[in-house]
Amino acid sequence: MAQLSPSRPVLVVAASGHTQDSMLSAVAAQELEAAVSTDLETIAEAWRTAATVLVADDQAERLAGRALPHRDGVFVVGPRPELLSAWSAPLAARVIPLPDGAAWLGAILADGSSRARAPVIAVIGGSGGAGASTLAAALAQQAAARGGGAALVDVDPLGGGIDLLLGAERAGGWRWPRLSSAEGHLGDLRGYLPVVDGVTIVSMARGPALDLAREPLAAIVTSLRSRHSLVVLDPGRALVPAAREAIRLSSRQLLVVQAGVRGVAAARQSLASYDLRGAQAVLRRVRGGLPSGLVAETLGIPVVAELPVEPGLAAAAERGDPPSRAVRRGYRKALDELLGRLGDGDA
Ligand SMILES: Nc1ncnc2c1ncn2[C@@H]1O[C@H](COP(=O)(O)OP(=O)(O)OP(=O)(O)O)[C@@H](O)[C@H]1O
Ligand SMILES: [Mg+2]
Known part of the structure; x- marks a missing residue:
């Protein structure tokens, strides 16, 4: 009983x-x-x-x-x-x-402490265009497909807008500007935000670049955690205060590393400047790239998944087709492995 x-x-x-x-x-x-x-x-x-x-x-x-x-x-x-x-x-x-x-x-x-709390993952690009936003969106979609709902929060004022990536730019609901004065306890936000394929989206509004304040982000993430099975944050690579707060709020940080020499060198720099001591690497395969063991050794963090080259992704993103529909089995398997690890208690 x-x-x-x-x-x-x-x-x-x-x-x-x-x-x-x-x-x-x-x-x-x-x-x-x-x-x-x-x-x-x-x-x-x-x-x-x-x-x-x-x-x-x-x-x-x-x-x-x-x-x-x-x-x-x-x-x-x-x-x-x-x-x-x-x-x-x-x-x-x-x-x-x-x-x-x-x-x-x-x-x-x-006050939130009585609620079940979903893990919060921040997905950070080790270099520009590494595939962080794509992975963030695909993880949220895959988690939502498993049930329990997922939330995806765009914290990158210089990114192209995560709603575009999910083909959700026309979906009704609030964007950041409506949320930017949020503080303290927020109720259930689900009724106000765009939802696509079970993913609740907090996206940037297009227009003049917005430097998000840290306080609303914490309040929003707390609210989202209590009503979804997973919250995924996309902090972007501009080191704005909200991006740092996003990393601080996350229970797990994934660094997407392009497996070439320059990708790994850039990822090393990113690790140091973001202060990502507990991060785990997700390797994006490139043709002729470095083996994962060498990447892990160079970066000093474990490689927890490998993403295959997905030639269809770029065109799908242009069409506004969500990444989960554009990727093949290998990429989906990597998503499942990453989500499976959330249950290991290491999230
Ligand atoms: N595994 C993959 N294989 C092939 N192309 C990919 C893969 N992952 C992402 N891409 C493509 O790489 C490009 C950059 O992806 P994305 O915007 O997700 O990167 P990002 O790290 O968020 O970039 P930014 O630094 O601009 O935030 C996109 O065109 C995307 O479709
Ligand atoms: Mg991005």
């Missing part, structure tokens, strides 16, 4: 009644799902994986008796002040008195 999955991140420890009703309506209002249980064994199992644990005041004593390890994100909730004050310390919990604290309960659930 209380199986906790990434889409059920809130553990509700409450018997049926008013307190449970208040908790569950706050959870539903945030479009989250909860696992409900009063069984101590089940609770002990879900205790570590839940993003947030809400404990009804009349369950707190039983739970404290079980001596579960202390963790963040535990709240004792209910109408009885004496129970709230008695059991918050043993559970290392904060208290939410009801009914007065109902709005606060909503805010806590809304």
